[in-house]
Amino acid sequence: MPDILEDADRHCAKTGARLTPLRRRVLELVARSGAPVKAYDLLSQIDRSSTSAKPPTVYRALDFLIEAGLVHRVEALNAFVACPQAGHGHAAVLYVCESCANVTEVQGARPGQENKPPGFTVKRSVIEHYGLCVDCPKP
Amino acid sequence: MPDILEDADRHCAKTGARLTPLRRRVLELVARSGAPVKAYDLLSQIDRSSTSAKPPTVYRALDFLIEAGLVHRVEALNAFVACPQAGHGHAAVLYVCESCANVTEVQGARPGQENKPPGFTVKRSVIEHYGLCVDCPKP
DNA sequence: CCTTAAGGTGTTACGTTATTACATCCGCTC
DNA sequence: GAGCGGATGTAATAACGTAACACCTTAAGG
Ligand SMILES: [Zn+2]
Ligand SMILES: [Zn+2]
Ligand SMILES: [Zn+2]
Ligand SMILES: [Zn+2]
Numbered sequence: 001m002p003d004i005l006e007d008a009d010r011h012c013a014k015t016g017a018r019l020t021p022l023r024r025r026v027l028e029l030v031a032r033s034g035a036p037v038k039a040y041d042l043l044s045q046i047d048r049s050s051t052s053a054k055p056p057t058v059y060r061a062l063d064f065l066i067e068a069g070l071v072h073r074v075e076a077l078n079a080f081v082a083c084p085q086a087g088h089g090h091a092a093v094l095y096v097c098e099s100c101a102n103v104t105e106v107q108g109a110r111p112g113q114e115n116k117p118p119g120f121t122v123k124r125s126v127i128e129h130y131g132l133c134v135d136c137p138k139p
Numbered sequence: 140m141p142d143i144l145e146d147a148d149r150h151c152a153k154t155g156a157r158l159t160p161l162r163r164r165v166l167e168l169v170a171r172s173g174a175p176v177k178a179y180d181l182l183s184q185i186d187r188s189s190t191s192a193k194p195p196t197v198y199r200a201l202d203f204l205i206e207a208g209l210v211h212r213v214e215a216l217n218a219f220v221a222c223p224q225a226g227h228g229h230a231a232v233l234y235v236c237e238s239c240a241n242v243t244e245v246q247g248a249r250p251g252q253e254n255k256p257p258g259f260t261v262k263r264s265v266i267e268h269y270g271l272c273v274d275c276p277k278p
Numbered sequence: 279c280c281t282t283a284a285g286g287t288g289t290t291a292c293g294t295t296a297t298t299a300c301a302t303c304c305g306c307t308c
Numbered sequence: 309g310a311g312c313g314g315a316t317g318t319a320a321t322a323a324c325g326t327a328a329c330a331c332c333t334t335a336a337g338g
């Protein structure tokens with residue numbers, strides 16, 4: 001996934017967001033793992049390279065990356081995945097395999113708004129489907 | 140919301156689920172609050188009535204209630220809401236107002252599955268929309 | 279050059295959320 | 309009553325997340 005980092009560079013250059021070395025490093029770690037990553041796992045991985053990272057270090061970096069549209073938070077897992085397409089419109093739908101932890105992101109699907117309560121203004125949506133991917137055996 | 144408790148009684152009688160006094164008490168507390176409730180808030184409310192509840196007490200009750208389809212977990216808030224219709228099919232969609240914390244549950248809408256990755260089997264979906272309800276001022 | 283201001287990072291400490299493991303109790307069956 | 313399974317009590321700890329403050333770099337303005 002070196003594409004993700006290059007895309008991130010381009011995207012941040014375009015939007016003016018400041019992808020510092022630390023933030024880029026965190027994004028790299030998230031992108032390299034094919035599966036959702038936990039904040040404290042990132043923490044210990046950063047530890048190895050630099051001196052000793054503390055929670056705020058990684059949470060701040062993640063906040064930035066999420067804000068910039070480079071990373072999505074997987075709410076039901078307290079974990080994070082790299083967005084395969086930096087800065088798309090961001091109605092992201094995640095399909096998470098509960099067996100192999102693989103995550104597939106689908107973009108563009110504008111969900112559920114047909115039955116929306118009258119007058120409700122949606123600002124942010126969390127849409128996560130959990131199950132088994134095509135490669136995992138059905139139990 | 141006395142309906143919710145009566146519905147829960149009926150639903151559990153039908154399915155064989157054991158709605159014990161403790162579980163019923165937790166459901167009552169969740170149902171009474173119009174907004175999503177935190178586990179530790181439930182904990183302190185139970186404390187007042189009984190002797191002294193510990194975290195597993197409330198988490199176990201919540202696990203049961205969720206399993207029984209009486210309560211939904213609001214993933215992005217780490218909180219819980221009572222289901223207004225015990226044991227519906229349960230493709231629940233939640234609309235959460237970020238101003239007044241009111242939650243509206245819509246049933247039946249199955250979003251996003253059109254773009255589902257080939258062969259993926261969905262077992263559980265988390266669909267939560269955050270924004271402003273009709274009664275809250277747009278900033 | 280010096281000052282100031284803003285944003286990023288380091289660090290400490292703490293708050294919140296959730297689980298593991300084991301003991302106990304209660305209702306049921308044999 | 310002995311044995312069993314499910315529900316609850318209890319203690320300890322793990323996992324997740326944030327507040328507050330200090331420090332440093334960079335850029336703008338005098
Ligand atoms: Zn995305
Ligand atoms: Zn899989
Ligand atoms: Zn429901
Ligand atoms: Zn509202």
